[in-house]
Amino acid sequence: DAKTTQPTSMDCAEGRAANLPCNHSTISGNEYVYWYRQIHSQGPQYIIHGLKNNETNEMASLIITEDRKSSTLILPHATLRDTAVYYCIVNGGGSNYKLTFGKGTLLTVNP
Amino acid sequence: NAGVMQNPRHLVRRRGQEARLRCSPMKGHSHVYWYRQLPEEGLKFMVYLQKENIIDESGMPKERFSAEFPKEGPSILRIQQVVRGDSAAYFCASSLNTLAGSYNEQFFGPGTRLTVL
Numbered sequence: 016d017a018k019t020t021q022p023t024s025m026d027c028a029e030g031r032a033a034n035l036p037c038n039h040s041t042i043s044g045n046e047y048v049y050w051y052r053q054i055h056s057q058g059p060q061y062i063i064h065g066l067k068n069n070e071t072n073e074m075a076s077l078i079i080t081e082d083r084k085s086s087t088l089i090l091p092h093a094t095l096r097d098t099a100v101y102y103c104i105v106n107g108g109g110s111n112y113k114l115t116f117g118k119g120t121l122l123t124v125n126p
Numbered sequence: 127n128a129g130v131m132q133n134p135r136h137l138v139r140r141r142g143q144e145a146r147l148r149c150s151p152m153k154g155h156s157h158v159y160w161y162r163q164l165p166e167e168g169l170k171f172m173v174y175l176q177k178e179n180i181i182d183e184s185g186m187p188k189e190r191f192s193a194e195f196p197k198e199g200p201s202i203l204r205i206q207q208v209v210r211g212d213s214a215a216y217f218c219a220s221s222l223n224t225l226a227g228s229y230n231e232q233f234f235g236p237g238t239r240l241t242v243l
Contacts (some may be wrong), residue, residue: 049231058130058217058234061167103167111230112159112221113182116168 019103027097033090035120037103040084046107047084048079049114050088052099059102059116062088093124128153130235132133132218138241145205145212147238148216151220158201159232160193163215198235208242 020038027033039048050062061079063070065086070077076089090097102119130147131150139145151158156177161169161183172185176196186193190208206211216239219232 055233059219061231064231078146106230109228110182112157112174112232113171113185114159114161114169114230114232115171118168 019105019117021101021103021117022087023118024123026123026125027090027093028073029124029126030092033093033097033122033124034089035088035101035103035122036037036085037087039103039105040083041105042083042105046105047111048083048086049104049106050075050077051102051104051114051116052097053102053119054096054099062101066097090122091105092121095124095126098124129193130202130218130220130233132216132238134238135236136239138243139208140243142207145208145240145242146203147203147216147218147240149177149203149218149220150200150235151178151218155220155233156223157217157221158195159221160201160203161217161219161234163217163237165214169217172203177238205240208240210221212241213240 047064047066049064050061053059063075065077065079079086100119102116102122104114154171158175160172163169173193174182178197180184207220215237217237219234221230221232230236
C-alpha cells in the first residue's frame with residue numbers, strides 16, 4: 016500500500032473550516048483514499064473515502080488532486096468535538112481490507 | 127442498528143493468564159478484522175476473518191495469539207500466557223464486503239483495553 020504523509024498536528028478555531036492535507040505520491044491506480052479519525056480512547060471512526068473524484072458527505076468533503084498524489088479533508092465548520100487524530104489511509108487491490116494507520120494528524124479545535 | 131460491540135471494555139490480567147476478547151460485528155456484516163494499538167502508536171492489522179475461516183493472519187504474533195469467528199456467536203481473540211508487552215488496546219472492525227479492487231469501509235468497535243500486571 017502507498018505510504019502517506021500528514022502533518023503531526025494542526026489547530027483550528029471553532030466554527031471555521033479545518034483543512035487537513037495528506038500526501039500520497041506513490042498511490043496506485045486502483046487504490047482508494049480513506050479518512051478515519053480517532054477521538055481520544057475511542058475506536059476509529061470512518062469519515063469518507065474517494066478514488067478520483069471529490070466526495071462529500073454529512074461529515075466532510077474530500078478533495079483529491081487530479082494526479083491523485085495528494086488530498087485534503089475538509090471539515091466545513093469545526094466544533095470542539097472534532098478534536099481528534101485524523102488518519103489518511105491509502106489502500107486497495109487484493110489486500111484492500113488491511114488498513115495501515117500511520118501517526119495521523121492531531122487536530123485541535125480551539126474555542 | 128447497533129454498531130460493532132466489544133467486550134469487555136477493560137481487562138486486567140496477570141502475567142501467564144489467558145485473555146479472551148469478544149467482538150460482535152454490525153448486523154449483516156460477515157467480515158471481521160482485529161487491530162492492536164500500542165500506546166502512542168497507530169493501529170496495526172492483526173487478522174481478518176470470515177465466518178468459520180481465517181483469511182489473513184499475517185499480523186498475528188506467531189505464538190500465543192489465536193482468533194476465531196464461529197458460525198454462531200462473536201469473534202474471539204485469544205491471548206494465552208499474557209506478558210506485559212501484550213498491554214494495548216485491541217480493536218475489532220467489521221465490513222460488508224471486501225471485493226478485491228473495491229473499497230472497504232470498516233466500522234470499528236470501542237476497543238478492549240488489556241492491561242497485564
